[in-house]
Amino acid sequence: MDSSEFQFSDDWFSRNIQVWDVLIERGKPLKILEIGSYEGRSACYLINTCTAYGALELVCVDTWRGGVDHDATLMAEVERRFDRNIALAKARAPGKVEVRKIKAASNVALAALIHSDGRETFDLIYIDGSHTAPDVLTDAVLAFELLRVQGLMIFDDYLWSMEPPGQQDPLNMPKPAIDAFVNIFQRKLMIYEGTPNHQLYCEKVSS
Numbered sequence: 001m002d003s004s005e006f007q008f009s010d011d012w013f014s015r016n017i018q019v020w021d022v023l024i025e026r027g028k029p030l031k032i033l034e035i036g037s038y039e040g041r042s043a044c045y046l047i048n049t050c051t052a053y054g055a056l057e058l059v060c061v062d063t064w065r066g067g068v069d070h071d072a073t074l075m076a077e078v079e080r081r082f083d084r085n086i087a088l089a090k091a092r093a094p095g096k097v098e099v100r101k102i103k104a105a106s107n108v109a110l111a112a113l114i115h116s117d118g119r120e121t122f123d124l125i126y127i128d129g130s131h132t133a134p135d136v137l138t139d140a141v142l143a144f145e146l147l148r149v150q151g152l153m154i155f156d157d158y159l160w161s162m163e164p165p166g167q168q169d170p171l172n173m174p175k176p177a178i179d180a181f182v183n184i185f186q187r188k189l190m191i192y193e194g195t196p197n198h199q200l201y202c203e204k205v206s207s
């Protein structure tokens with residue numbers, strides 16, 4: 001993707017591209033849910049990459065209010081950059097794409113998607129919203145309902161903590177929530193081996 005006209009102030013995504021390229025080539029997801037979009041860096045990657053396989057539907061959920069790890073006063077500008085970057089990515093996409101922006105807390109948005117008539121299911125769900133343990137666990141459990149069997153769920157920041165090593169607050173980091181989720185859902189999931197451990201990749205094997 002030629003990034004010259006995109007406006008990004010942070011890059012938490014590029015380190016994932018090598019692995020995502022392989023997983024996306026394998027799964028060719030065309031119906032994707034992203035929880036936590038920020039300036040749209042991961043969403044723009046998905047638009048650019050997945051439209052090569054067919055018409056893409058991408059749902060982006062974000063409050064655009066930031067999480068515990070963001071400066072809330074900058075978020076209006078972040079949302080403006082998201083809108084601009086997505087418009088640019090759509091214009092340059094090699095194929096058709098529909099992007100649905102849902103500006104809401106993820107628990108509210110996911111509950112509404114689950115409740116909607118003719119409930120949608122997704123091929124890929126990327127969980128990169130709030131990084132507190134209660135929120136990540138809620139996102140995981142609700143997102144599982146929306147993932148199709150053989151679909152892929154990716155958690156970002158598996159090893160991230162707000163506080164420095166040795167002083168972590170276990171409720172202020174994703175790992176305890178992701179571990180609880182994959183332990184309790186282990187008969188319905190397959191965790192991918194051999195992937196970088198700053199993310200966790202798992203496939204839904206049964207509902």
Ligand SMILES: C[S@@+](CC[C@H](N)C(=O)[O-])C[C@H]1O[C@@H](n2cnc3c(N)ncnc32)[C@H](O)[C@@H]1O
Binds near residue numbers: 012035037066070131
């Ligand atoms: C790490 S950023 C996402 C980065 C993005 N995926 C990328 O690769 O550039 C996390 C985002 O989650 C959003 N967020 C935090 N808590 C949320 C919640 N409870 N519901 C929805 N979005 C939330 C924040 O506003 C922020 O934009």
